[in-house]
Amino acid sequence: MMTLMYDELSMKGFSDAVKEDPIVFLPVGATEEHGIHLPLGSDTIQAREICNLVAQRVNGIVLPPISYGVSTSLRDFPGTISISYDALHHFVRDILKELVRNEIRKIVIISGHGSQVHMAALRSACEEISEMSEIRVILLCDYEIAYRLRGKQGIPSDDGHGGVIETSRVLAFAPSLVSDDRPKGVDSTPDFFVARHKKGYLTEGIIGDSSRASSSLGIQINQYVVDELVKAIKSVM
Ligand SMILES: [Zn+2]
Secondary structure (H helix, E strand, O other): OOOEEHHHOOHHHHHHHHHOOOEEEEEEOOEOOOOOOOOOOHHHHHHHHHHHHHHHHOOEEEOOOEOOEOOHHHOOOOOOEEOOHHHHHHHHHHHHHHHHHOOOOEEEEEEOOOOHHHHHHHHHHHHHHHHHOOOEEEEEEOHHHHHHHOOOOOOOOOOOOOOHHHHHHHHHHOHHHOOOOOOEEOEOOOOOOOOOOOOOOEHHHOOEEHHHOOHHHHHHHHHHHHHHHHHHHHHHO
16 A cells, blocks of 8 residues: 555546545644754654555554644743634634545545643534534544653653653654754643743653653654554544
């Protein structure tokens, strides 16, 4: 099986592919700070690459990624571009509607960014479209799988945004974009507090010790994410 890139297909190529009842993947990222060492597009890179790898295993077609997400609490940091809940919800809902109109019946949305509001916008779009049609949709942030490895393989249990796991994963996918200056940061946001901006609470803009990252660990984590996703997809599609 091979991965097809949606925007590289011709009209005929698309029509032929649809006859095979393919799974269409939508990578969703964000444009937001990831410390001094990782690119602003880290979440988009991870989502896109994971979609490509999973699609290879399940007869998939990969859509162009959505590179913006809801990153409200990181807006105080340089470079973050956050869109609204409504903008993301409407945009994704419209794409899903168009896929349905094009007779796509199986959709997997993989987000590299996992903030609660961002994921709620995606979930609400998926629920809306599921009400209107017979499509099957899987939605997740791939960190829901990657973070299962916290506390294992030498990864600290409190690792988070821009930390060991994320730095390792980006190193595996795009080593030239990762700086050798590897900061260590903590999140001191008080429990349950809805912080308008995280800057005062998130030292270095990251959570974890990125100096412990390696591309070999990243390859292992990415492989684990791909394997678990393939299992999840095969169980419902
Ligand atoms: Zn990220």
